[in-house]
Amino acid sequence: YGGGDGANFSTEKQALSKGADIVICTPGRMISHLNMGYVQLKGLRYLILDEADRMLDMGFYDDLMKIISFLPPKRQNLLFSATMPEKIRDLARKILHQPEEINIAISKPPAKIVQEAFVLYEAQKIPLIAHLLRDRAEQSVLIFCSKKQAVKTLCRELRRLKFNIEEIHSDLLQSAREQVMLDFRSRKLKILVATDIISRGIDIDNIDLVINFDVPNDGEDYIHRIGRTARAQTDGTAYTFISEKEQGKFAVIENLLGSPVKKGKIPDSFGPVPEYSPRRGAGGGRPKGRYKPHFRKKQ
Known part of the structure; x- marks a missing residue:
């Protein structure tokens, strides 16, 4: 359950009142039902939190804890997360009881994706993206920004340059997001700018190009973002813009990938560009040790 109309x-109310075997929901929607007092949870046996790191990044910690307060204490909990920062470990300590932990090495992006990165100054990003979009007027392009304010600013600038473009971020109503995604999936809309809110879970087979307007926070986010292209046996391209302060963060991602990403040439008319000379761990990245899959059993 999530979004939708009355x-x-x-x-949903009828189903939750009479009982259901499996309920899949967004935190906010479930709280709306719980607050009405008719949800039957006495027989609940399993709680599954999928993409827990993403939910915490989106500010759902308090909502999750409120939902958990309604649940019977005896249940099995399963928590899935692409990353394990301290806030996820803190959540795990609060809701899990003597858990078994399974760590799986991160997957690599499909070989069909042509990856290329552009090293440039921050002020050169909008001129370059406009240049790239003009050369791909008939293609389906998905542009990612890490912050919703960056999405709004980029959309405003691209509209000023006469591009037909829409945006998706957490400030949009669910109904508005659904309409934008419908237009993008049907190719009525060719260019979409979004936060990582749609980097996972969307199923669109015909995205030709993904552009990371900024470097993602970690390798998992990078792989999820560029994985929106080259789906269903098709080829795809992924570009990443790297400003001076983002070089260290991108170097961490390249280390995770196991090989450097090809650096694209920026037209001479754009003026000089910085040299790619990252310092490991610089630029706000989250370097993390990686390991082979293993199982840690309860003692």
Whole structure:
């Protein structure tokens, strides 16, 4: 359950009142039902938190803890997370009881994706993205920014340059997001700018190009972002813009990938560009040790 209209809410209420075997929901939607007092949870046996790191990044910690407060104490909990920062470990300590931990090495992006990175100054990003978009007028392009304010600013600048473009971020109503995604999936809309809110879980087979307007926070986010292209046996391209302060962060990602990403040439008309000379761990990245898959059993 998540988003939708009043009719959907009524259908959900009926199902939750009578009982259901499996419920898949967003935190906010479930809280709306829980606050009404009719949700039957006495027989609940399993709680599964998928993409827990993403939910915490989006500010759902308090919502999750509120939902958990309604649940029977005796249950099995399963927590899935692409990363394990301290906030995820803190959540695990609060909701899990003597857990078994399974760590799986990160997957690599499909070989069909042509990866290329552009090293440039921050002020050169918008002129370069406009240049690239003009050369791909008929292609489906998905642009990622790490912050919603960056999404809004980039969209404003590209609209000023006469590009037909839409945006998706957490400030949009669910109904508005659904309409934008419908237009993008049907190729009525060719260019979409979004936060990482859609870097996972969307299923669109015809995205020709993914552009990282900024360097993702970690390798997992990078792989999820560029994995939106080259789906369903098609080829795809992924560009990443690297400013001076983001070089260290991208070097961490390259180390995770196991090989450097090809650096693209920026037109001479854009003026001089910085040299790619990253310092390991610089630029706000989150370097993390990686390990082979292993199982740690309860003692």
